[in-house]
Amino acid sequence: MDDPGDNTRLVGRSPARERLHRATELVIETVIRVCGVSAVIFVFGIFYFVFREAAPLLFGGLDLGQLLTSSAWYPDSSNPRYGAFALIAGTLSVTLLAMLIAVPLGLGAAVFVSEFCTGRTKEILKIVIELLAAIPSVVWGFIGLVILNPVIIDLFDTPVGLNILNGAILLALMSVPIMVSIGEDALKAVPDAYREAAEAMGATRWQVTWRVLLPAARNGLLAAVLLGVGRAVGETMAVLMATGHSVNVPDSPLDSVRTITATIAAELGETAQGSNHYRVLFVLGSLLFLITFLVNLTADLVIRGVKKR
Amino acid sequence: MGVFATSPESRRRHRSQQVAFAVLLAMTVLLVLPVLAILGMLVWRGAPALSLEFLFTAPVRGMTAGGIWPAIVGTMWLVGVSLAISAPIGVLAAVYLNEYARDSWVTRVIHLAIVNLAGVPSIVHALFGVGAFVLFFRFGTSILSASLTLAIMTLPVIIASTKEALAAVPMTFREACWNVGASRWQTIWHVVLPNSIAGILTGIILQVSRAAGETAPILFTGAAVFVPFLPQSVNDQCMALSMHLFTISTQVQSVPQSITYGTALVLVLLVVLVNGVSIVIRSRIRRRRKW
Amino acid sequence: MVVKHAKIAFRDLRVRYGDKTALEDVSLEVAPNEILGIIGPAGSGKTSLLRVLNRTLEQTAGAKVTGDVRIDGEDVYRMRDVSRLRRRIGMVAPLPVGLPMSIYDNVAFAPRMAGVTDRKRLEVIVERCLRQAALWDEVEQRLGDLGTKLSGGQQQRLTIARALSHSPEILCLDEFSIAIDPVTTMRIEEVLKELRKHMTILLVTNLVQQARRLADRTAFLLLGELVEVGPTEEVFGRTPRDRRTFEYVHGHFG
CATH class of the missing domain: 1.20.5 (Single alpha-helices involved in coiled-coils or other helix-helix interfaces)
Structure with missing residues (x-):
């Protein structure tokens, strides 16, 4: 029946098996679709469940003004006060200093890896930077505790080396990898024709980079920085272990502070479920969620802008 | 010139x-x-x-002596269970995004959700784990709760790398399959997945390294400072390497330096080793493309 | 000329990609067992026409099809089983696509997807198709080798063998000779002359002389418009109905 002249239709499954085959595919494809939207469900889930634990306090007597402006954080006292300003200041100061270190290093490394390196060197550098990203945050915290701490005490002649500077150095090293990889993507997205045209006119590699590539990749680099900020704001274990754990609005980079994330990690275990102290930690969690949501949203919009162009 | x-x-x-x-x-x-x-x-x-004794015995005398065996076992439980949850969901989600979804607002929302899932601070994931799995679903503080939290947290890693692996399969292969009457799913199962499996494995391995190193998400959902026995089921609490390092370096006094450094080294070696494997696989794929 | 009992009939076909029009009001009929040559410069909608027929165009984002397409009088866009439709049509793309599997598996792929599991039957099908595509003698001894390891010309014949493996009634070739040498092209052309006894062939080609050699009738598409369709001698003769056809086939533009 399959001789060369045969032109009858290929007969495979019987009608019954065909129906079974179809039903199976339908089930599989439905599962795939559900998994496809799972990320959305999870993000809503995170918001819902964190907010759910925070809501009774948030709508039941929490003084939001006090939360955001007072530095009186006495959640355990008989007259509890929830002023998180010092925690917010702690988060901001560590993040800011971390970015001052990380942005030049991260973008510089991105430019170096993308424009000045080729072949083996490039591969090895990328692997090292990937390793940087792989080191767990608790190990970074440990490094801050046992390695950076004495170094800072010696260098700056301070009594404690667990402070903003310590945390910021760790955060900088932790947020650099994402900046390098997103920044490198942004530079790669600039068409080679730009480079060739500029080099044909006699420009050096550096002139091409400075005058042509950086302006062209501006948005992508901005997104890289934003994602680095998002990572730094949300980092928990390293800052918990390395910034000195004192509720304090800092004056100098050598002051000890405590961040929002560190506070939640340190105190949640000691609160009674359902207590106000417990709930205020979820309020702080909601705040963090909102901040990082906005930062990531902005970064994403910026990246999309790049892709559309 | x-x-x-x-x-x-x-x-x-x-x-x-x-x-x-x-x-x-x-x-x-x-x-x-x-x-x-x-x-x-x-x-x-x-x-x-580092010695066999350090690796394979339990901590003693208030964790100031002995080994880290229960922490290693606990980390394996957490990684294994979270992998069993996130790998299928993540791979199928990537299949949906790369093979089914068209460029519409739905895709944009999903994409945004993935970016955010990756960007939400780990401590917020921990709060979510407490609110959802420990309390609402009544799983208590257990390996199950902790692994679910870890799985959701590391999902974006798997989705992103799987998607990349799928996108590397040339469009012409899919068209060739559709042209001879293969359905979408047949095309995915017989051609797309077999030709991207190495890339997908890379992503799954990366997930392992992420999950093994995380501390914050398991702090309140399932990991414990000290458990005198090895876990028997997903309903038990367990120790974990990352948590153990945190505990002995900040919470317990007078732990000998060799023990803390040793624990940190084991954790880093584990993560670096796993990453190394994924890097090797990736460069192998690049060389052994069949097209 | 009106075709009686048309095998394929396009009526008022219009294809858009976003706001770009790829085909505009194309009406065309193809008789059973004829070779219809389709010529025209790049971007005239030739490929879109083929992809409308087997409904792979739907899978392109933003493509919109209106009008009527029928095979044996049956409305293609009303068919519920797209796989079955596609098995009635063999499609050969401009660049050869060997799937990353063995030569044998390449050809056995379509029957397997259709549910053929019997080893003996698969072997018969594979051999028949490879013979029909004039490739059997060259690969008989190495059916287990990767399809992607074959030369360009062999891969294109492998693609044709695969397109034949589900016993199509219609064979569509889209500029099949673009990536292969003239000798192989001539061999495949001989193959087509043989195949037309069993099926209807749509031959999209960038080589006008190829259409002249093979086609019974030839259609000329220009910028999405069907300029004219008629017997090949007429289209290539001194007096085609449209001036632009004359200019194109005699190399004045395109």
Whole structure:
């Protein structure tokens, strides 16, 4: 029946098996679709469940003004006060200093890896930077505790080396990898024709980079920085272990502070479920969620802008 | 070129090029050096502690002596269970995004959700785990709760890398399959997945390394400071390497340095080893493409 | 000329990609067992026409099809089983696509997807198709080798063998000779002359002389418009109905 002249239709499954085959595919494809939207469900889930634990306090007597402006954080006292300003200041100061270190290093490394390196060197550098990203945050915290701490005490002649500077150095090293990889993507997205045209006119590699590539990749680099900020704001274990754990609005980079994330990690275990102290930690969690949501949203919009162009 | 090479203008440009190169090189070295220094330090101080006894016995005397075996076992439980949850969901989600979804608002929302899932702080994931799995679903503080939290947290890693692997399969292969009457799913199952499996594995391995290192999400959902027995089921609590390192370096007094460094070294070696495997697989794929 | 009992009939076909029109009001009929040559410069909608027929165009984002397409009088866009439709049509793309599997598996792929599991039957099908595509003698001894390891010309014949493996009634070739040498092209052309006894062939080609050699009738598409369709001698003769056809086939533009 399959001789060369045969032109009858290929007969495979019987009608019954065909129906079974179809039903199976339908089930599989439905599962795939559900998994496809799972990320959305999870993000809503995170918001819902964190907010759910925070809501009774948030709508039941929490003084939001006090939360955001007072530095009186006495959640355990008989007259509890929830002023998180010092925690917010702690988060901001560590993040800011971390970015001052990380942005030049991260973008510089991105430019170096993308424009000045080729072949083996490039591969090895990328692997090292990937390793940087792989080191767990608790190990970074440990490094801050046992390695950076004495170094800072010696260098700056301070009594404690667990402070903003310590945390910021760790955060900088932790947020650099994402900046390098997103920044490198942004530079790669600039068409080679730009480079060739500029080099044909006699420009050096550096002139091409400075005058042509950086302006062209501006948005992508901005997104890289934003994602680095998002990572730094949300980092928990390293800052918990390395910034000195004192509720304090800092004056100098050598002051000890405590961040929002560190506070939640340190105190949640000691609160009674359902207590106000417990709930205020979820309020702080909601705040963090909102901040990082906005930062990531902005970064994403910026990246999309790049892709559309 | 020869005429211009000696002009002052050209020399100045050449100089700026050299300076820029030097500065950028210095920046990169500033990144690379600390990593090497830190790894070197960990190896130097931690290696003496490493022994079969350290790896395979339980901590004793309030964790100031003994080994880390229960923490290693606990980490394996957490990683294994979270992998069993996130790998299928993540791979199928990537299949949906790369093979089914069209560029519409639905895709944009999903994409945004993935970006956010990756960007939400780990401590917020922990709060979510407490609110959802420990309390609402009544799983209590258990390996199950902790693994679910870890799975959701690391989902974006798997989705992103799987999607990349799928996108690397040429469109012409799919079209060739559709042209001969293969359905979408048949095309995915018989052609797309077999040709991207190595890339997908890379992503799954990366997930393992992420999950093994996380601390915050398991703090309140399932990991415990000290459990005198090895976990028997997903309803038990367990110890974990990352949590153990945190505990002995901040919560317990007078732990000998060799033990903390040794624990940190084991954790880093585990993560680096796993990453190394994924890097090797990735470069293998690049060389062994069948097309 | 009106075709009686048309095998394929396009009526008022219009294809858009976003706001770009790829085909505009194309009406065309193809008789059973004829070879219809389709010529025209790049971007005239030739490929779109083929992809409308087997409904792979739907899978392109933003493509919109209106009008009527029928095979044996049956409305293609009302068919619920797209796989079955596609099995009635063999499609050969401009660049050869060897799937990353063995030569044998390449050809056995379509029957397997259709549910053929019997080893003996698969072997018969594979051999028949490879013979029909004039490739059997060259690969008989190495059916287990990767399809992607074959030369360009062999891969294109492998693609044709695969397109024949589900016993199509219609064979569509889209500029099949673009990536292969003239000798192989001539061999495949001989193959087509043989195949037409069993099926209807749509031959999209960038080589006008190829259409002249093979086609019974030839259609000329220009910028999405069907300029004219008629017997090949007429289209290539001194007096085609449209001036632009004359200019194109005699190399004045395109």
